[in-house]
Amino acid sequence: MRPALRPLLRATVFAGLVLVSACLEGRSEADCGPDALGVSRTLMLTRESPAPYDLLEPGEVILTFDDGPAWHRTGRVLNELSKECTQATFFLQGNRVQPWTGIAKSLREAGHSVGSHSWDHANLAELPLDEAVANAKQGQDAVSRAIGQETPLFRYPFIATTPELTKAIRAEGLIDVTVTVDGADWTGNSPEQAVAQILEMLEQHDRRGMILLHDPFPKSAARTRLLLQSLKSEGYRVVALEQPQG
Template sequence: MKRYASFFAALILIQFALPGVIEAKVADYPLQTKYPNIMLYQGEVPKKVIALTFDDGPDARYTPKVLDVLKKYHVKATFFLLGSRVKKYPDVAKRIVEEGHAIGNHTYWHPQLTKTGIDNMKWEIKRTTKEIERATGHHTSLFRAPYGALNDKLVKKIGDMGYKGIGWSIDTNDWKELPTKKIINNVMNYAHPGAITLMHSAGNWTLDLSGTVQALEKIIPRLRKEGYEFVTIPEMWKISHP
């Protein structure tokens, strides 16, 4: 699922290039600048808060392990869920909500929406919403596009549908099966107030995300030592839109 082709990697680098540790600013994200009431890539905040987010779950291998680490450190995160996997693992999706984490819609089949178009996006969102509500009893107004691939028309439609589009300002690249130390560095070297980190709690059945789980054990205490407070995306949104 996350073994992206070079085209997608280039797309991410072009549209969501990592900001500097100190110079991180909302202006680095044109869609957030243009549609501040719809899009959020990083929070506009005066204090050290950071949001951990996890894509492509749930599954029965890594999502429970990620949840175990978050529970150990009393951290609430945000999970962007695939409808097809919520249907397959409803109990894990339910656990995410029961343990106090926020959830978001990440489409049903993980298409590149800039290629499949508005009608497909509407179907993907609505189908996933049904599966999430069936499994958890909760509705989410958060949406993250696969690969972060969006354009103006898609963003406007996301807003029309009553959703908030969520991107990220720190990409851990954990889907590349990076060593634990590298994943840790990808977070710690770019941490900034209002950061939204992209990690994964599931992936292709051959994908090894053990590095993500192990890195999370180190990242949380290190960020806390540096004075960071962990928030969910709904909390980050409220801080950024007082």
């Protein structure tokens, strides 16, 4: 792409996401109809909270998305969530959020919670401890600036950590949010395969779980749509994470 076109492209994408956020603001389950998946309850995490999974009852799930933002693809996932009046938590990479701050803001404006996912998705468990912590903090700073508030929510890239790293990350005030159910959409599997795997893993985990998908992929919106439909038909309830202050 020619450099001269990049500002125009970013402005166009940002304008589209602002429009999406404006349409979603103030939306309720009544706007979606009585069959909307919605949100059954909300959890506020603190540094003293148990792991979110331990706070879930059978039949409850928390929806999370990693590796964004990715211009229109994240917006399409946002639209699918809005159709069901439900909420998720997005873990954004610092180096991706920097050029797409409008997308991060649109997530918060639509009522979703936002956390950080390191600066550049390096495997922090393989870095020297000081470099790993610096990478995580750099990512947190970038995401916090983008959404206009400090966010302590954090997810390790590859869900990889060590006891020493976990201790150091928590000492920095970050709240690590893990995964118990992975749709493996990063493998390029189909939406049907990803959702079938999620449903199977939920059954193995007492019908509750922290679900992981990714928003920057070509089929992210289709996976999200199918997942929400399947969760609804299987009688699952969505629990949202309230955005904590850093």
